[in-house]
Amino acid sequence: MTKTNQMITIHLFTGPADTEGVAVQATVGQTLMAAAVDANVDGIAADCGGTLTCATCHVMVREPWLSRLEAMPSDEDSMLDYAACAREANSRLSCQVKLTADLDGMQVDLPASQY
Numbered sequence: 001m002t003k004t005n006q007m008i009t010i011h012l013f014t015g016p017a018d019t020e021g022v023a024v025q026a027t028v029g030q031t032l033m034a035a036a037v038d039a040n041v042d043g044i045a046a047d048c049g050g051t052l053t054c055a056t057c058h059v060m061v062r063e064p065w066l067s068r069l070e071a072m073p074s075d076e077d078s079m080l081d082y083a084a085c086a087r088e089a090n091s092r093l094s095c096q097v098k099l100t101a102d103l104d105g106m107q108v109d110l111p112a113s114q115y
């Protein structure tokens with residue numbers, strides 16, 4: 001049976017000088033974007049609200065969590081090309097990253113800008 005409302009912690013880093021990061025409590029099943037927006041984290045704009053049409057929810061996911069994500073669908077891959085900051089090998093659009101229990105402790109870097 002799946003637990004409901006299981007909470008995990010994710011850590012968002014705003015740049016190379018940010019060694020502390022912001023710890024956000026998130027619910028399993030919600031998206032990484034929603035967790036960040038709910039916590040009022042600066043750096044994720046999410047203008048389209050998660051409909052995969054804006055690329056302003058760009059993040060870079062650190063290992064080992066990156067490898068635990070589902071493979072990137074082609075539409076997300078295409079939209080990432082429109083991100084304001086050049087995509088990196090570990091770039092994802094956070095509205096497409098669904099949080100699972102094995103992502104607890106996930107560390108995520110935010111780009112310098114979403115515009």
Ligand code: FES
Binds near residue numbers: 033047049054
């Ligand atoms: S919120 Fe617009 S693409 Fe993710």
